[in-house]
Amino acid sequence: MSKNMKEISDEDLMAMYQNGNNMAFDLLFDKYRAPVFNFIYRMVNGDRTAAEDLLQNIFLKIAEASEYYQPKSKFSTWLFAIARNHCLNFLKSRHAIKQKNTVSMENRSDNTESTLGEQLPAKEDTGKAVQNKEMLDILDANISALPEKYRELFLLHAVEGLPFGEIAAITRVNAATARTNYRRARLLLLEKMKPFLITEGNA
Amino acid sequence: MKKNAETSLLRGIDSLAGQLPGHSPSTEVVLRIKKAIYKKATPERKTEFAPVMDMNELSDFLRVSKETIVEYFDEIPSFELGGKILFLRKSVEKWIETKETNFGRAAEWANLDMAGVDRLVTQQIQ
Numbered sequence: 001m002s003k004n005m006k007e008i009s010d011e012d013l014m015a016m017y018q019n020g021n022n023m024a025f026d027l028l029f030d031k032y033r034a035p036v037f038n039f040i041y042r043m044v045n046g047d048r049t050a051a052e053d054l055l056q057n058i059f060l061k062i063a064e065a066s067e068y069y070q071p072k073s074k075f076s077t078w079l080f081a082i083a084r085n086h087c088l089n090f091l092k093s094r095h096a097i098k099q100k101n102t103v104s105m106e107n108r109s110d111n112t113e114s115t116l117g118e119q120l121p122a123k124e125d126t127g128k129a130v131q132n133k134e135m136l137d138i139l140d141a142n143i144s145a146l147p148e149k150y151r152e153l154f155l156l157h158a159v160e161g162l163p164f165g166e167i168a169a170i171t172r173v174n175a176a177t178a179r180t181n182y183r184r185a186r187l188l189l190l191e192k193m194k195p196f197l198i199t200e201g202n203a
Numbered sequence: 204m205k206k207n208a209e210t211s212l213l214r215g216i217d218s219l220a221g222q223l224p225g226h227s228p229s230t231e232v233v234l235r236i237k238k239a240i241y242k243k244a245t246p247e248r249k250t251e252f253a254p255v256m257d258m259n260e261l262s263d264f265l266r267v268s269k270e271t272i273v274e275y276f277d278e279i280p281s282f283e284l285g286g287k288i289l290f291l292r293k294s295v296e297k298w299i300e301t302k303e304t305n306f307g308r309a310a311e312w313a314n315l316d317m318a319g320v321d322r323l324v325t326q327q328i329q
Contacts, residue, residue, distance in 0.1 A: 025240065033236075034227040041226040052232045056239055063240050132222070139219050158220035189216050190209070197212050 010075035017066055025066075028075070029059055035160055036083050042155050043087040044094075045144045054090060058083050074166065081170045084152060091148060135196060142192045150185035157182050256290045264295070 008016075010031070016024035036058065041051040061082055069078060143151060156167045157178075164182070168175040190197075228236070252264050261279075262269045272279065280294040 022241065026237065029237065029240065033233060034225060037228045038226050051226075052228055055228055055232070056236045059236055059240055060243055063243055135219060136223055139216070140223060143220075154220070158217055159223055161221075186213050186216055190212055193216065194212065197215055 011071040014066065014069055014075055015071065017063075018069070025063060028062075032076070032079055033059075036079065039080070039155050039160055040083055040087050042140070042143060042159070043084075043148075043152060044090060046140075050090060050094075054083075054086050058086050061086070073169070076162075077166050077169045080156065080160075080162070080166075081172075084170055087152075088148065138193060138196055139189070142189050145192075146185060146188060150181055150188060153178060153181040154185040154189070158186075252292055254292050256292055256295075258288060258290075261290045261295065264292070265299075 008027075010028060013024040013028050017028070033055065037051060037055050040054050040058070041048065044050045044054065058079075062079060065082075069075075143154060146154065152171060153167065156162045156170065157164065162170075164175045164178045167182075168178040171178060173181070252260060256264060258269060258272060262272055265272070278298070279290065280298055281288050281290050283289070
């Protein structure tokens with residue numbers, strides 16, 4: 001991809017796609033497949049097959065609905081809103097099928113290990129890195145156990161790094177509510193992780 | 204717990220969250236999705252149509268499947284040339300207009316005053 005191609009805004013790429021340029025959509029897919037997958041993967045509690053199917057459906061939906069896309073709203077907002085809706089619908093139907101489905105901590109770490117690439121390199125010595133990895137696994141498992149409303153907020157802000165204004169548009173609440181839900185999510189996580197964090201801090 | 208200690212722990216959670224490993228779809232899945240998108244997007248991407256269209260182009264033009272075209276084939280104006288079935292866009296457009304008047308409610312709505320509109324809406328809700 002040339003440097004110039006990268007500088008074209010998402011909204012321009014969508015306009016190009018609307019005018020029949022399929023490559024523009026390919027670029028959008030390549031740009032967003034990883035962050036969107038990362039979000040949905042954790043939204044569906046590490047169910048890789050489900051996340052992959054959802055990813056496909058989300059981008060097909062985007063392609064299909066592209067003619068209704070208005071550049072007034074940011075492309076990423078629109079994309080994540082569609083991704084979120086797909087996740088919530090999936091969770092709802094899964095919940096209906098299986099009344100209770102919480103992925104155990106053991107399964108979580110299995111899943112984490114089986115993922116491809118993008119693992120952060122350990123910066124410190126091995127001992128610290130392993131400890132850190134354990135902490136991350138614990139955090140991952142606890143995010144997985146959060147109620148959906150808080151899980152999506154935490155993932156969108158702390159993991160995907162989206163600002164509250166955009167998250168508010170994605171989750172259809174106002175920015176203050178988004179912020180409050182995020183704080184609550186963090187407090188819930190803190191409650192679960194306090195014992196581990198305190199030992200860490202003192203070590 | 205002291206407020207400060209709690210704040211620093213909350214920050215710890217944020218910083219941990221930033222280090223969570225990223226998950227990405229496998230190459231196989233990425234290719235599968237690209238294929239699906241291409242298959243889906245390509246026929247619908249066409250926005251300009253020639254004055255004469257073949258079956259595929261008509262299906263794009265009307266945004267329906269070829270099966271639907273076949274189903275309505277008797278109704279849709281067409282002509283044959285060199286063993287090929289073709290459609291004159293102008294005639295198809297005219298045909299659509301007749302469909303519109305027959306099935307759409309545009310004409311009905313156009314002749315109504317506001318009270319009539321209210322009545323129609325109430326009917327539809329009930």
